[in-house]
Amino acid sequence: MRGEASRVADRESRDSFAQRLSASGDDAWEIGNELFTITYVLDCNPRLQRALTDPGRPVKDKVNLLNEIVGGKVLPMTMEILTDLVNRTWSRAYDIDNAVEDFAVDAMMYQADKAGTTLQVSIQLAQLQSSLLELPVVRADLSDDQGPLEVRYKLLDTLYGDKGFDRVTMRLAQHATLNPRHRRYLETIQWLISKFSRHMGESMVTVTTASPLTDDQERRLTQIYSKKVGRPVHIHSVVDRDVLGGMRIQVGDEVTDNTVVAQLDNLKRKAKAGINE
Incomplete structure (x- = not known):
């Protein structure tokens, strides 16, 4: 769970680059790849994480450190993104890695947008x-x-x-x-x-069931969720026998879990709570 400072830093930084990253054309592919690599480097080097997020360290020193590591080796926008991130305040050092990964995925989404895929x-x-x-x-x-x-x-x-x-x-x-x-x-x-x-406006609806959806079920779900989100949706049917029955429906971060296994887990929690009272 990210702290408030990290959530704000991540969101504001990505918002500030969104338009330029979206308009970067084929560079978005390379930027995404560079940022995935940098995420990996940061994850493997906790001392580097701390050095780049230390609130007591002058920003100039952090930028100089960035230049030592990636200066001249990445696209200008990649360097701008990293410079912006080290200028911000983080709840914990590891959260800067999360932000770099978020940027990498954003770049890949913009690349897919450009290609229409x-x-x-x-x-x-x-x-x-x-x-x-x-x-x-x-x-x-x-x-x-x-x-x-x-x-x-x-x-x-x-x-x-x-x-x-x-x-x-x-x-x-x-x-x-x-x-x-x-x-x-x-x-x-x-x-x-x-x-x-x-990114697409929550147009992917993931439906998990113990057996495949029928054509009628898929049509009804498409109608219901297209009306709910105000745009056409794609129903992605996932078959997972472990849910036993019912449906688990996810639209973006919103999850409605009416599966049998979820109901059994809920009953177990209630029974345990009753015993402990």
């Missing part, structure tokens, strides 16, 4: 998520940051290299395995789906 990437991420639900060993291998990166990349390519996925989809999938960031693989993919959904 934003919805396609969102759907492909959802397909990736669905296909991995029944493959726990593969998920674990993709999240194993102790193993060789080449092996994880080869596994991704073997599974999805011939699926016709957009390059943005594959780059995001690679980031999720290169740098899990203390998340399980599917958590990262769901986080990315949610970010794309918000």
Whole structure:
């Protein structure tokens, strides 16, 4: 959970660059890749995190440190973004890494916007998520940051290299395995789906059920949620037998969980609370 200072710093910084990043054209792809790399470098170097976020350290020193590390090696806008971030106040050092990653994903979304593939990437991420639900060993291998990166990349390519996925989809999938960031693989993919959904105005509705939706159910859900959000929506159906029954519906960050397993968990919590009273 990010502190208030970090939430403000992240949001204000990204808002200040949004228009320029959106208009950066094909540079957005390179900026995104550079920022993903920098996220990884920061995650691996807690001392560097602290040096770049230390409120008692002059901003000039922080910028000089940035120049020593990436000066002349990244695009000008990447350097501007990093300079802006070290000028801001952070609740904890690690939060600057989160902000750099957020910027990287933003850049990839703007790249998809330019190519006209934003919805396609969102759907492909959802397909990736669905296909991995029944493959726990593969998920674990993709999240194993102790193993060789080449092996994880080869596994991704073997599974999805011939699926016709957009390059943005594959780059995001690679980031999720290169740098899990203390998340399980599917958590990262769901986080990315949610970010794309918000970016598109919450037009992706993820419906998790124990068995596939019928055509009638999908039509009804499309009508309901198109009316609710005020725009056409895409229904992404996820089959997860572990939910037992009912539906879990996610639109952006809003989740409605009426699955059997959620109701059983709720009953367990109520029963436990009653025993402890």
